[in-house]
Structures are given as C-alpha cells and as structure tokens.
Amino acid sequence: MQPLEKAATKGQRTDEAFRAAARLVFARDGYLNAKISDIAAAAGRSVASFYNYYDTKADLLIALAEEFHAEATQLAALPYRAGLSGEEALREAVAGFWRTYARRRGELIGIFQAAMIEGRFRDRWLELRGEAITRIAGAVRAAQADGYCPGADPVMTASALSAMLEHFCYIWLGQGGEKDVPFDDERALDALCTIWVKAVYWRAEPL
Amino acid sequence: MQPLEKAATKGQRTDEAFRAAARLVFARDGYLNAKISDIAAAAGRSVASFYNYYDTKADLLIALAEEFHAEATQLAALPYRAGLSGEEALREAVAGFWRTYARRRGELIGIFQAAMIEGRFRDRWLELRGEAITRIAGAVRAAQADGYCPGADPVMTASALSAMLEHFCYIWLGQGGEKDVPFDDERALDALCTIWVKAVYWRAEPL
C-alpha cells in the first residue's frame, strides 16, 4: 500500500554517489592525493555540487569512517555474543576486522592517511580507536582472571595489538603487501591471529 | 690522526644545516605539512640554496632515512653479536629500535608519513623494511629450530611484528600516545617486548 521507504530523494542518491566515489578514489589515489575534483568526476557530479553535501574532504572521510567503525565494532562483538571460547572468539573477531578492511579499502587508506596528517580527523579517529583499545584491554583482563598473561599491562598491550592489527591490515590490504612477499590472505590472517593469541594466552613458566 | 675529516667544507656545513632543520620541522609540523621554505628558514638559508643539495623534500628524507636505518640495524644486531640468549637479545634489539626512534622523532614522523603518500619514498622504504623482515624471519626460523612456534609462517610473522613495532613507535613516540592513556616509556616498551617474545617463544601444547 505505502510506497516503500526506500524511495531515496535525489539528494540522498547524490550523497551516496559522492561516498561511493570517494571510496573509489581514496583506494586508487590515496586520500591525500585525492582532489575534490577527482571525487566529483568519479561521482559524475560537478565540483560545486560536492559542497552542497560536505564542507571538506575530511568531512566526507569522517562520515565514511563512522560507518566503517560501526561495522567493524559490530562484527568484532559478534563472536563473543555467540558464546565462543576466548581464543575462538578472538580469532573470529580479528578475522572480522580483517575482512571489513578488505571490503572497504577506500576507508582503510583514507583513515590511515588522514589520521597522520589532518588534526581534525586524527582527533576523531583517536576517539574511535580509544573505544577499541578499551574493549581489547577488557579482554586481556578477562584472560588474566583466568590466570593468563600475569603482570601484563592491559592497556599498553591493547595499544600494541591494535597498532599491529591496523598497520598490518594497511600494509597488506591497503598497500599491496611487503616487497617480494606474495599475497596470501590465509597465511597473513593466520599469522596475525596466532601472534595475538599467543601474546595473551600464555601462562607463567612453572618454576 | 685524520684531522682532515673535521674540516667540513662550507657546502657540508650547509647540507648538515638542512638535515638538522628538516628533522626539526618534520618533528614539529609533520612531513607532509613541511614546506621547503620552512626547512630553509629553520636552517637559516635561502630556499634557493636548498636546491643546491636536494631536488625534492623526499630526497632529503631519503638521506635521513638511510642514516636512520643504518643506525637502527646496527643497534638491533649488537645484542646478538654480544652472545645474549635468544629472548634476551630480542628484548635488547627491540629496545634499541625504540630508543633510536625516540631520539630521532623527525625521521620517525617523516618516514611514516612519506611511506604512506609518496610513491618514490615508499618504494625505497619497502626495500629497507624488507631487510628488517628478512632478519626477523631468520630469527623466527632459528627459534623454530629450537622447537618454538611450530608451524608459524616466518615471513608473515615477521611482517606482523614489524608492523606492530613501527606503528606502536609512531603512536607513542611520534604522535603523543593514545587518547586518555598516560605516557610511560617503561611500560610501553615492556608490553611491546613481551608480546614479541610470547609470539615467538611458545611451544605446542603437550597433548
């Protein structure tokens, strides 16, 4: 009876076109090299039209980053809700993150580059990452309650693991990998998970 | 003995001034925000003079990066030559890297930012990092020969550990740390080393 809610207005479709175009261009040229005119061209719109939707390139990236963050966070939480064991859930969560980045290369590259250069964006990203670190640190404490990794500093450990996760994703999924090392999705993800698991689920040496 | 080395020519002194200025400006403003005119101003020379020594900002950074890489490599090798045990040597090597970056914040920031944006620099940096990964992978294989971390992919593991090392250094030494986490050199370095050690020196669970 009622027209489906989907009927996006013209403006919504244009906005979507700019987002899609930005993901494309960021993935192709990098965030810093991307010009507004490139994004507009990829979106099939005029440069002036861009400014009807975003004030700056950074604003558009922030919108994409929020979307991305929401998805990654949700995906990372799923395995825990599903009641998997700590180690199992961990592997799944890391894998979820990896796959999200793989699917959203534009955001991956945009976020990383912008976080390094644009003060405004960096602040927002530090906040989002702060949430992730808090969650990881919580998981470390939970493991410690079970007798694992005694004495480890949960927050610093979380910071280091998060740094590894992000940068490793950037190198392999964003930048095309290391020199002279063939790309292998499986092995890369497995190495990442194994390090993470071993870094948390170890016990003190028996005396 | 070799007094001649001291007598730096006018040109050498100017070159040195540009390098020092670049380190200062990169640390202060970031590599991407640094203008040639900023570096020249910090060096107390004219912009035109800059071009007598380097063709681009990237060239100057490459020179700095080579210096930096040589120092870090040498420092990382020392503990092994000193005959320390695997784990001990590892901690020392990581600490050496950390301290080198702490002392050379300009290079740290410059290298990281440029590796993300400038194709020319990125290629060179991937080569330098390739060496490090080869070395780390070698250490992993050595550990495997002693029965540690069976089944782990040495190169992927090295890539992930290297990613962690670099990015964690950048966050803490370059960018000022995580949101709402106080800086603590000791704890940061310790967390980093512990993860690394546990990621490599683990044995298969006894059945």
Next chain:
Amino acid sequence: MQPLEKAATKGQRTDEAFRAAARLVFARDGYLNAKISDIAAAAGRSVASFYNYYDTKADLLIALAEEFHAEATQLAALPYRAGLSGEEALREAVAGFWRTYARRRGELIGIFQAAMIEGRFRDRWLELRGEAITRIAGAVRAAQADGYCPGADPVMTASALSAMLEHFCYIWLGQGGEKDVPFDDERALDALCTIWVKAVYWRAEPL
C-alpha cells in the same frame, strides 16, 4: 471602505517578505556582503523563489530605494507646505530626512553601498538625488531673493549640503558613528541643521 486592498495575494505576501528580509539583512551585513541566499533565508523562502520577484539584488534595492525616496521627499516637503518660515522649515525638513534614515537603516546602508559600486543602481540613485538637489537649489535661490548668501552657486551648494546630509546620516545611523565619540541623536541632528542654516542664511558683511 476598500476591503479589497487588504486581500494581499500569496505573491504579494511573498514579495513583502523579501523586502522586509532584505532590509534586515542589509542592515545587519551590509548590502555588498548580503547574499541572495541570506535574504531568502531571512524571508523563510527558497532562493529560487526570489527570482520570481526580482532579477537581481540590485533590483530589489531599487524598489526599496524608490519607496524610501518617496517617503523622504514627502516628509521634506511637509514643513514648507505647513507655511513655516524658511529657517524653521529647513530644520524640520532636515530632521525629517534624518528620522527617515534612522527608521530605515537597511535602505540607508543599501543605497549608500550600492551607489558606490553598482553602475546600474548608481545611475538610478543619481536621478533620485538630482531631484533633491534641484529642490535644495531652489530653496537657496529663494533665500538669495531675500538677500541671503549672495553670490553662492545654488546647485553646487545644494550638492555639498546634500553630500553632508547623506554621509553624516550614513556615518551616524548606518555605521555607528565616529571613533570615540558617543552617539547623541539630539546633538548630531542639531549640528547638522545649524551648519545647513548658517550656510544659507548669511548676509554679506556690511562694508
């Protein structure tokens, strides 16, 4: 009696909204800084709607200026019709002008700024002002017939007095006055009238 006049059409109400909005925005931001979008926003209408009523910002201002001019002219004529003496009528006429500008700050600012920049508007304003000058010159000649201000060029004198009147109004009523001089409506108006009176009603020195 004429109830029909009241029934403003939709279009008339919209037109009125644009005029009121323009007066507001000109007074607040100045004519040159006023964007069509600002006026439309203040009027609560769309920008596109603006073009149903006026072709340009200048056209809208011209409409306002005609209104303004008619009112000021009428007010200036009143005291003469009322049969006041020359000097008395003069003071009243100047006061009428002053008060009209005070009540219509938007027009004051708009007219002044536009007359300085927009050729199209300037031409129209020169015509309107020409009328005023003709009238003032006539008053000067009348005074001369009574033996006042012998030898004075009526038109040039009228031009100068008119310039004083307008600019003084603009400074005090439009721009907020001189630096470090407190606003005082009474004294300002009095100084203006006195100068005008003395400039016209003087007699040759007795030999």
Next chain:
Amino acid sequence: MQPLEKAATKGQRTDEAFRAAARLVFARDGYLNAKISDIAAAAGRSVASFYNYYDTKADLLIALAEEFHAEATQLAALPYRAGLSGEEALREAVAGFWRTYARRRGELIGIFQAAMIEGRFRDRWLELRGEAITRIAGAVRAAQADGYCPGADPVMTASALSAMLEHFCYIWLGQGGEKDVPFDDERALDALCTIWVKAVYWRAEPL
C-alpha cells in the same frame, strides 16, 4: 663617491609598480571590482608576485591610504603654520584636501569603497579620520574663543563638515559629479569652502 641612496632594489621597484597599478585600477574599476589579477596585469607582474608584497588587496590599500593621509594632513596644516588668518587658512586647508584627492583618485575611490565594506580597513580609516576630526574640532573651539559660533558642538560639527568634505570630493572627483551638473572645479571648491566658513564663522544675532 657613494652611490646615491636612490638605487631602488628590484623588490622596491616591483612594490612601487603594484602601488601605481592599484591606484590606476581602483580609479578605473573601483576598489571592489578590482581583482588581484587586474592589478598584477597593470603592474606587468604575475599574480603570484603580488603575494610576495601584500597579503590581500586591503593591505595594499591600507599602505596607499597611509601615504595619502600623511600627505593630506601635512597639506592641511601648512596654511596654519604659514600664519594665515583663520578664515584664510581654512580655505587653503580645504583646498589642499581637495587637490590631494584630485591627484589621487585611486586612493579616494579605494578608501571610500573599502571603508564601507571591509571591516579591517574601516577600523583603520576610522582612526585616521578621528585624527582629522580632532583637528577640525580644535579649530572650531578656537573660533568659539573668538566669539564665533557660540553653542555649537565642536565634535559633531567637525564630524558633519568632515562628512561633507569627503563625500563631496568623492562625488565630484571620484564619481564624476552630479547628474546634469557640469563639472567646474572652481565653483565646486568655492561652494565647499564657503559653506565651511559660514558654518563656523558666524556670530549670534544681536538682540
């Protein structure tokens, strides 16, 4: 023996070229219509070169206005120093102002237009004009000490006379005069001076 100090550097000559070009373009197109590119073209330099000397068009105008103000002020002071009588000196001072504006039409137009629109410039100009008003008010008080214009408010009177002076100059020297009134330098200046003199040098009516 020593080379004459005149030998202007290349930069000084370029600066001078920009100033001259600005005066030309302001006089021709008005300040607000003048584009940086017009000024650069008139100066025979590139647009980029402009920015080596001034940050904005307003900055260049301020420089011109200061020059202008200094000259006008000095010229206005001369007749008083020369020991002329009050009325004589007054006519000379006004004439000096008139002639300065006549010679510097670019500044006249630039100053007037900018004072109306650009906040930054307006503030500076209000200051400069404040000086003039203080001086005129002083002259009014001096006249009052001799029994002239009793009861007149010196500052308001000065403000009104200054308004007349400036706007009359703008209309006749900047804008080309009133509609249908032939230009006549002599008569214009004479009307202006006469008004000024009569506005100040009048005595209370004998009872």
Next chain:
DNA sequence: TATGAATGAGATTTCATTCAT
C-alpha cells in the same frame, strides 16, 4: 507559485621550482 538540487564561471591563495646576479 514554490523549491530542492545542480552547476558554470571565477577569484583567491599556495608552493615548488627557476633564474639572474
């Protein structure tokens, strides 16, 4: 009539790079 949306056409501004001295 009214309006959401789109855009052409400019103007400002920045900077790496060059060159004459």
Next chain:
DNA sequence: GATGAATGAAATCTCATTCAT
C-alpha cells in the same frame, strides 16, 4: 655557493543563476 625575486600551475571554495518537478 648563495639568494632575492618571480612565476606557472593547481586546488579550493563561493555564488548567482537555472531547471525539473
């Protein structure tokens, strides 16, 4: 070697104006 000065080539951003609905 060193530098004051000049500039080409972009990229960003703004707005009046138009048009389809």
